[in-house]
Structures are given as structure tokens and as C-alpha cells.
Amino acid sequence: MKYFYAFCIVLLTAMQGSYSQSKLNPAPDRRPDEGEGPFERLIIRGAIVIDGSGAPPAGPADIVIEGNKIVEIRQVGVPNVPIEDSGRPQGATKEIDANGAYVMPGLINLHAHVGGAAKSPNAEYPYKLWMAHGITTIRGVPAENVGWTQSEKKRSAANEIVAPRIIAFHTMGSGEDWKGGPVYTPAKAQEWVKWAEAQGVEGIKFFNHDPDVLKAAIDAAHENGMGTVAHISQPMVAQTNALDAARLGLDVLTHYYGIFESLYKDEDIQHWPAEFNYNDEQHRFSQVAYQWNKIHPRGSKQWQALIDEFLEHDFILDPTMTAYLAGRDLMRERNAEWHSEYTLPTLWDFYTPNRENHGSYFYNWTSWDETAWRNFYKVWMSFLNDYKNAGGRVTVSDDASFIYNLWGFGYIEEMELLQEAGFHPLEVIRGATLHAAQAIFEPKGKPIEFGVIRPGLLADLVIVDENPIENLKVLYGTGFLKLNDETNQMERVGGVKYTIKDGIIYDAEKLREDIKKMVLDQKNQ
Known part of the structure; x- marks a missing residue:
């Protein structure tokens, strides 16, 4: 075979x-x-x-x-x-x-x-x-x-x-013409930020950095009118969860990484199964959902304290729920009605489960996994809605081209998911327009140039x-x-x-x- x-x-x-x-x-x-x-x-x-x-x-x-x-x-x-x-x-x-x-x-x-x-x-x-x-x-x-x-x-x-x-x-550290090598120290982070700003780079996306390096880069970015956003990867979250990142001055958190870890009640890092390997993407993405009942519950003082401190730091959440939607109903996303006319064969082949393409990890996706993800979404959505209701900003995006998530269509799916979370459609549209524009222009120290009809x-x-x-x-x-x-x-x-x-x-x-x-x-x- x-x-x-x-x-x-x-x-x-x-x-x-x-x-x-x-x-x-x-x-x-x-x-x-x-x-x-x-x-x-x-x-x-x-x-x-x-x-x-x-x-x-x-x-x-x-x-x-x-x-x-x-x-x-x-x-x-x-x-x-x-x-x-x-x-x-x-x-x-x-x-x-x-x-x-x-x-x-x-x-x-x-x-x-x-x-x-x-x-x-x-x-x-x-x-x-x-x-x-x-x-x-x-x-x-x-x-x-x-x-x-x-x-x-x-x-x-x-x-x-x-x-x-x-x-x-x-x-951080990317760029074909960057000659400074890998970024592992605060001084090197500051050097790269200055180089990037000179190239026209408007902000930094973080994945996995030590806290002192992250802090130095965030400070340098803000000094140069640049924004910051973090996908707090699982290798990074043991040192820096979402609350830690907000305290360091991060502007925007994308995805869910670091939120649940900020609310753990009986553990400090996720208690991975003994056979867990981060490079096996089914391990990586399935185990995320099993955090749903490991945290202080909705309405607890710890839950509210996290919301309050996020508000204090004017932290913006950009959840990209659509990016992981196949996790809770693989058949639905794989058979979405737009794929036949709008999805390229090359993209479809990329989606098809294999061990090399990022996000193509459904090697043996079970009802256990889908059930865990459904429970995870309930908790995640309730946090987003409570944060919005407290005055926090939650924006809209798609992170498309992975996990059966198609450009454009995935964005509208994200809008629907926010409505499912409890947002009124006017609140969803505000997140997709005004609040997203503020996320772009506030680090620049400028008023918005688009995002509302004015x-x-x-x-x-x-x-x-x-x-x-x-x-x-x-x-x-x-x-x-x-x-x-x-x-x-x-x-x-x-x-x-x-x-x-x-x-x-x-x-x-x-x-x-x-x-x-x-x-x-x-x-x-």
C-alpha cells in the first residue's frame, strides 16, 4: 500500500x-x-x-x-x-x-x-x-x-x-535580509525590532520566547509604534500564560492559548498524557480541549479577577474560533457546501489528514475528541461573552487555509460563532470593524482611518x-x-x-x- x-x-x-x-x-x-x-x-x-x-x-x-x-x-x-x-x-x-x-x-x-x-x-x-x-x-x-x-x-x-x-x-527574527541570526536575548530582540520597523513591518507575532525576551520585544515595539500579538504556543505557555503576557504589555492575544492556563485550579501546567509529543499534531490539538474542566469555573472570583486584569491592561482577544471548528464536528466542516465550488484541489489535498502539513491532524479523530472540543467551546465562549459584557474588546478573524477552514467563508463562520457565544450581531460587527481598526491604529498612536462609517x-x-x-x-x-x-x-x-x-x-x-x-x-x- x-x-x-x-x-x-x-x-x-x-x-x-x-x-x-x-x-x-x-x-x-x-x-x-x-x-x-x-x-x-x-x-x-x-x-x-x-x-x-x-x-x-x-x-x-x-x-x-x-x-x-x-x-x-x-x-x-x-x-x-x-x-x-x-x-x-x-x-x-x-x-x-x-x-x-x-x-x-x-x-x-x-x-x-x-x-x-x-x-x-x-x-x-x-x-x-x-x-x-x-x-x-x-x-x-x-x-x-x-x-x-x-x-x-x-x-x-x-x-x-x-x-x-x-x-x-x-x-520575531524573520526576514530574508535580517543578518542578525536567531533571536534568543533581550538585546537581540530590540535589535530585530528596530530592523523590522525600518523595513516597514507594523507589528510582531510571537510564538515561543522566554519572558525577558518577550518583554524586551514588546517594549521596543511600542517605542517604535508597532503592535504586538501572540499565539502563546504550548512550549511557551508553561512560562508565560495569557495573564503573564498581558502584564508584559502584549496588545492582542490570538486563539485560546494561555487563557485556560491562567485559570487552572489544581495544576500549574497541563497534565499531559505520558505518551504526549508536541510534534504529533493530533496529540497537540486533541489535548487542548481536555482542559475544559480543569479551571476555576465561570462566576468564580478567579474567573472575574482574570477578566478584571485583562480590562486593566486593555487586552484585546482575537479568538479565531473558526480555525478549530472541525475539532467539534469534523464531518460538518469537511462537507461544508462551499468546498465543491470554492476550494482548490491543492488546498483540499493540504487539508487531507497527513503527518506533515500543519493542521491536517485528523488521523483518528474520535467522538471522545469531538465531545471534549464541544465542552471546550462552551467554556471558551462563555469567557469571551463575559469579557465583552465587562467592556473588553473581542475581534473577528479567520486564520484560514488550515483545518478545512477556507478564506472568507471562515470569517463569516467566526461571526456566527460569536453570536453563538452570546454576542448580538451588532456586537459581532463592531468587533469586525471598529474594534479591529482600533487594534491596528492604537499601537501607532493614531486615530482610526477606517472601521466605522463616518x-x-x-x-x-x-x-x-x-x-x-x-x-x-x-x-x-x-x-x-x-x-x-x-x-x-x-x-x-x-x-x-x-x-x-x-x-x-x-x-x-x-x-x-x-x-x-x-x-x-x-x-x-
């Missing part, structure tokens, strides 16, 4: 050149038929505005955009009454009829990876998946290597490519015909199946209609057709 398997790999490699591709292709230049604008004066007419601040929807309203900036939001009437033209802004060089549609700020993804080539050989694919779901900004953690990311970041900022704007975070901010917007407050599922690229009572037939409604970035209007349906064609072309190779 092993020889047959090896033969199949050789055959597939011969059939699809992308399997052997080692470098991620940058996005192609934006074609003349991709996106309209920006315009001297664009007016979106009659929209119901969800401004991203947490305020309730209001409309009909006209939104006036000049170039790449919002200049006015004018309420022009009340529902179910004809709008009087005399009170509306005039002088449009371009209009969008959004009567009855909903407009939100462009969505912000704080945990994004563009690569790598073995999964998706072309950056155009994830970029368009994000844009087709209304995601106009990504924070790469990292997007790709330093040089590649800086190039794509500049091209996106100039709108030379169809892509979200890119905020460039990188792991005069003076960048024209990054999402237009959808259906009401996302009523049903977040209408934001999926596949839309939502709903019964038409007039025809007595099920029909698909929703899907983002337009994504506007920097005042440039992109037809989201056309973006989705482009993605389907990429998938079909690779299948036909």
Missing part, C-alpha cells in the same frame, strides 16, 4: 505543476474591468446603515464619497415612505441604488495568512475570497515573508491589485441586499437558502453585493465567479 501511495503522489505531481511550486505568486495587476472608481462624487442612495460602532441600523440614508473618503451620511427619510428628492445630496458623478440594502464598514481580518504555494499557488485566490466576503483589510501574521508582503502591501495600497489593504506583522474616514464599505442583523448567514459567498412563499421554492438569497475599498466599487458576485473559475481550471488541469 505504501508503494501505491507514493506512486499516486508522483502521478499527481506530474499532473499538476502547482504541487511542486515553492513560491507564492503575487497577484496580477488589476484589469480595467476589475473595480470602478474612485469617483469624484459617488453617492450610495437609500441605504440602511450599520455604522460599525454598535449603534442600531438607520435609514434610508445617502452616503456621499469623494475620491476615497466618506464626506457625508445624510438621513433622507423614514421606512415605507417615499423619499423626497429635495432633501438629498446632489451632484453625483456615480450613483448606487441601495434602496432597502444594508451598508456596513469594510470588514477587518486580524489573523490572516496569504500563503503558501502548496495550498494556493496564486495570491489572487485568497485575496478575491476575502474581498468577495466584504473583507477590505487583513492583518498578515504574517501574510508571507517580509519582502513579498511589503511589495504586495504597496501594490494594494495603490489599488494596483484586487486585494484587501495589508497590515504587515511578522514573527465623514473623514476611508470609503471601505460592504453592501448586501439582505439584513445581516436578522441572519449573518447572508454574508456567506454561497448566500442562504430561504423559502420563497410566492413560488413555494427554496432560493438562495444574500451574498455580499458590492465591496468598496478606497472608493473603488467591486462587484462581489463577479469576484466569486472568478474564484469558481480558478477552482474549475485547476480541477481540469
